[in-house]
Amino acid sequence: MKIVPVVLAGGTGTRLWPLSRNALPKQFIALTSNLSLFQETLLRTPPGPDFLPPVVITNGDYRFYVQRQAQEVGIEPAIILEPARRDSAPALVVASAYVARRYGPETLILALASDHVVREPEKFRAAVTIAAKAAALGRIVTFGIAPDSPRTSYGYINPGAALGGEGAFEVDSFVEKPDAPTAQRYLDAGYLWNSGNFLFPAELLISEAMAFEPELTSNAVAALELADEDIGFIRLDPKAFEAAPAKSIDFAVLEHTRKSAVVRGDFSWSDLGSWDAVYEVGAADGDGNVVQGPVALLDSSGSYVRSEGPLVACIGLENVSVVATSDAVLVMPTDRSQDVKDLVTQLKKSNRREADVHQIVHRPWGTYETVCLGDRFQVKKIVVEPGGVLSLQKHHHRAEHWIVVRGTAEVTLADRKFTVHENESTYIPLGNVHRLANPGRIRLELIEVQTGSYLGEDDIVRLENIYQRA
Incomplete structure (x- = not known):
């Protein structure tokens, strides 16, 4: 039986500030290699003999990060957009309903956090094979990690009796993050770290969630049934989804069900939940x-x-x-x-913008960065990805000068459309309708010099936008 990876990619990761911020959280950042944590997660379970194409659950603000970074590693997931953050339980109920509808109710789901590090993916996949046998027998299987120290930053699992087959055990109890003496006692007693990754049949997760959290489950399923298609994304119904209580899958289901199991993972793992964890996985x-x-x-x-x-x-x-x-x-x-x-x-x-937003601001079409800001002028570096198109727009208070330093720009200005090549420039007068696009195969990079009485981002009147932004 094939497995559908479901990647949860909606978290904010504020413990890794200033690198991880609400506008660009840690799962989309290259922290430990030249790939982002999200990309490493996708490649850990590539579509092929063992895995079907993944499903990604994310916040609407991150949809283009997900799409672009998945394309960069050659994977095309189904992308489901949450209208509000409701923790992992509603997200996994939605994913289970989606997978059951598309592939069948007995299809196995591998629920993965998008911001973890697994150094030995082949050992991880071996643990998935063991877990799949237990899941197929009607279990929600958690991957437990053998602790190497008494950590107080992880939850723990107390494994019970061995299940039929190799390597899977019943769960005696899930326990929350302990203090230091308790963590040492757990370590001595053979407890495992709770990795927060699970494997289960789609219909089993829905039925167990309905038994313990009927309001959460019914609203999450309704949010999928009422979902809209939005330029390739599945946008959940806001009213139904926001009516689902915010709960983790641990609190909602795993701590109550009698159908849980645990498989010991012998792979190197970290949730990169803080800078000391990033230090520990680095090469000293x-x-x-x-x-x-x-x-x-x-x-x-x-x-x-x-x-x-x-x-x-x-x-x-x-x-x-x-x-x-x-x-x-x-x-x-x-x-x-x-x-x-x-x-x-x-x-x-204190209303510090640095708490949430980076100097480099990401947009569906690429990025922009303020290089210099003065009285009545601003200089930005703009990068437009291949195929990227900015909105058709105008400004009431500023004019713009565009200097192309790499690639080719397609410029719409009033009723004209023309091309600006590398080492060429053009001028956008105040009040003129205009648009910038990259028709080429390489990134378009340009320097934009804005001049005028007001240079705020809210001085944009969007007349047409392929990304459906207000």
């Missing part, structure tokens, strides 16, 4: 430092230093994490990594 030098980007260290040890742009030079660090982006720098003792979420909450209360 002889002094125990993990560095990435333009970094220079002197007399430092046991530290994580990462820069996404400026040179970061450090002297005398010991067990310290430094993360620098173009607009924010985080410095902390590495053992305070769990406090980053509280810091982000404080930044949001």
Whole structure:
């Protein structure tokens, strides 16, 4: 029986600020390789002999990240858009109803977090094979990880009696994140870390969810039944989905069902839930430092230093994490990594845009970055992906100068359409209807110089938009 991977990709990942922010969370960032965590998750279970094409559940704001990054690794998932964040239980009920309708109610679903690291994918797939045998017998199977230390940042599973077959066990209990002494006791007693990844028959998850959370289940299923098709995406009905209570699958189903099971995963795994976890999966030098980007260290040890742009030079660090982006720098003792979420909450209360938004802003067609901002002028770098088309628009308060530095631009200006090549430029007068597109096969890069009395992003009157944005 083939398996449908269902990838949950709607989280915000604020514990990895300033790299992960609400506008671009950690699953879409290349944290440990040249691929994003989401792309690594897709490639862990590629469509083929064992796996059907994946289903991705994500927030509407992230739909184009999902689509573009999946295309980059040659995978075409079904993409279901949540109108609101409701945690994992409603999302998995929706996914189960979708898979049951498309492939049959007994089809197995492999529910995967999109922001975890698995270093040995072949061992992971071997564990999936074992879990599939237990799931086919009517079990919701969790992948448990043998702990190597008494972590307080993970939930735990107490495995029970062995089930028929090889490597699967009943679950005596799921337990929440413990304090340090309790975590040590769990480690000594043979408990497993709860990886938050599951395998189950589609119809079983729906029936168990209906038994324990009927309101949640009925609303989630109704949200799919009333869903709309939106330029290739499946957009859930907002009213029905928002009526579903926000609950994790652990609280909603797994802690109540008698049909759970656990398979021990012998693969290297991390949920990358904090910067100390990122440090632990990195390649340390002889002094125990993990560095990435333009970094220079002197007399430092046991530290994580990462820069996404400026040179970061450090002297005398010991067990310290430094993360620098173009607009924010985080410095902390590495053992305070769990406090980053509280810091982000404080930044949001102070209305700091850096809490949510990067200097580089992602759009369905590509990105833009403010390079220089002054009185009555602004300079941006704009990147348009191949085939990308900006909205047909006009501005009331600014004119624009476009200088192409790479690729070819197709420009619509009033009733004219023309091409601007590399090392050429054009001028968009104030008030004129215009559009920018990339008809080529390589990225279009241009420098935009805006001049005028007001340069805010809300001075855009969109007349036509293929991405259906307001």
